[in-house]
Amino acid sequence: MSTAAKKPVLEVRNLSVALPAGGDRVHAVEKVNFTVNPGEIVCLVGESGSGKSVIAFTVMGLLAKALKPTSGEILLEGENILTADETRLRELRCTRMSMIFQEPMTALNPVMTCGEQIDEVLRTHTKLDSAQRKAKIIAILARVKLPEPERIYASYPHQLSGGQRQRIMIAMALVLDPVLLIADEPTTALDVTTQAEILKLIAELQHGQGTGVLFITHDFGVVAEIAHRVAVLRWGELVEMGPTEQILSKPVQAYTKMLISSVPSIHPAHRGGRKDGETVLRTEKLGKTYAGSGFFQKARVVKAAVDVDLDIRRGETLGIVGESGSGKSTVARCIARLIDPTDGKVFLGDTEIGKISAGKLRPHRRRVQIVFQDPYRSLNPRITVGDSIIEGPMNFGLSRDEAMARARKLMETVRLDPNALDRFPHQFSGGQRQRICIARALAMEPELLIADEAVSALDVSVQKQVLELLDEIRRRLNLAVLFITHDLRVAAQICDNVAVMSQGRVVEYGAAEQVFEHPKHDYTKSLFAAAPGRNWEFGKFAAA
């Protein structure tokens, strides 16, 4: 890297930040050292709770009052930020350093037009008159590649898409040409195709301007896509740092190796799945239309799912992949009859369950079970996990003792201590709770298990364990699994067949190998092209 000769824009030396007393550890961040050079993108990568966001907020001087930097210094072009007062920090923000946030939906003020919000930055920090400011804003809007800058200037945030809003945030951050841009998970809330565009934009802008970028992410795909150098964090300590190529292909530390090898490969695992099992679930032209009942205005009709034909055999995993709003969860919820489908048929074995009444449905409830995305909200916080697990079997006539015996066995199946059955959900971690949810689903001895983004909220290492567990259970119990995910890598590893959904329709459906290696539909192709780090084969360093 030719930038080595220049002075770094950001130098973090021996930084420690204390957590309030009673936290799970003493320091949120401990003795961290790194630099960001001009024109360089440094990725801070780590799992949740690793302290990566704390570092970003410390640099911006936006740390919550409860957290206190206890040692070290943060030098922005040689000036120590930790000792700067609030007035100086306010001068520095946006002029020398800027930040963009994860949620483009909430980071903008909904009652101001986008133009006014950028104008506020200019009014605070420059002496330009209003015509000059407007010209500058239009120019920056054009530079972040927003169409029709004049119209965007006068638009309110709710009139723009998530990707456009994130572009506004980037425009606001870069309008005064700061030397340092901090991006805190800027693409995590975005769909994969939008993410690819935003990543490209950030890379282009910082390259053209020589801005140093501190990029925070948990996604190694994104790291591979954008980073020059990578710093791996764990429990507030910097585990390893080096050029991207070296960290991804020749990591030294065991933790880094573990983390990177947990990233699922985008190439489908060749699973010798049996194709002769009996059909457990079949949908025929399944559809769900939401019609807003307008009393005074015209009813709004949204087709969430249209003509969805799927079938799953025993012992087989069918993946539904798609971006947000593609209708994949709607399909899952129709099949589980958490919502009622408006068109088509759902056959469970030979029984049609899509249209039958709630009373007739009850005996069939047992046969389809669902595991949800958010492990923190999937268990009733007021009752013990044991009671949650035995609730279903007891609804179907098992005695409490029999159900408890089954729950103890299931806890072993999902590799948790059976003695923990009398504990409450808040006593478990996210990954452990997701195992409990799987146990609760299995307690019903279902024929079809639906996993609705069941691993999306989990850290990559925990995600790997839960995926392995799900696959093992499928094999052992010869279950049919419907796996809903937006993550192509996860889908590649766990699915036998894949259905790609877009705007409520299945656009491509076939064996995982075929869909992943030889996509036919344009949408599928664009989806794979956008997958971050698709050219990297993570975790292939083990042999080297």
Next chain:
Amino acid sequence: MSAITEEVVDSASIAAASTKRKSLWLVAIRNPNVIFGGIILLGMVLIALLAPFLGTVDPTRIDPAARNKKPGTEITMRLDDGTTVKRVAIMGTDSLGRDVYSRVLYGTRVSLAVGISVALVAIAIGVVIGLVSGYVRWADGIIMRIMDGLMAIPGILLAIALVSIWRAGLITVVFAIVVPDVPRVVRLVRSIVLTVREEPYVEGAISVGTPTWTLMFRHILPNTIAPLIVQGTFLAAAAILTEAALSFLGIGIPPEIPSWGNIMAEGRTLFRVFPHNILYPGIFLALTVLAINIMGDGLRDTLDPKMSKKV
């Protein structure tokens, strides 16, 4: 596979985490507002229960010889058996010679009874209607329009109408106050039911075939308890005030029963000369309502963090 086996959780590591979340009730009773309001309220309850033993005389006893005495005057009382007793009227007497101190203490009973019964009845009715309204979709629109209608009825006007149909009395007063309060409880319960029924754990319970009633009482209803307790305190405080206002207007508790509103109504005519008739019941009324509201604030801060200003 080895990665999984390492993850097997031993009970010790889970138990350690359990200290993180304390029972909300324990936190609540340590809140200074709850303690302060609770102590005053406890005092009021004791006064109501122990009124006969706190040096009071029959609060309805009329003594023409001792009318309109200022607080602290010594009064000679002639008992039924002919003997006479001397006692100091701490809060004076009213225009019929009744002992204000005794009347105020006995009046505590009426006020607390009205406050507590209004809160309980309104919550009992409101919870049932709110659950149905939040859970049964087709009934929602109908129920809520009726509730909107009920909410539009002012309690005092309803009481005037009811008194003219029935008799003035405790039940009439409670009924008149409960009717416009029920919709407030219904709205609260309905809003909680609507949020909670979308929670994945409720959907999880649906998918394991849990019957609707179990679903409501086991998974949904417990979420309403804390907000309802908070709401209940505010309902009780408002009910005590409304009862006093109704009694003051002469359409509440019958005048022979001592209630703070009645005492004040009786003292109204001679307020400029003998302010004690209004002052003492007024102090008790203000103190009780203040105590309940302060306690309600404290409970809201601890039990219902979403409603409080603190994060």
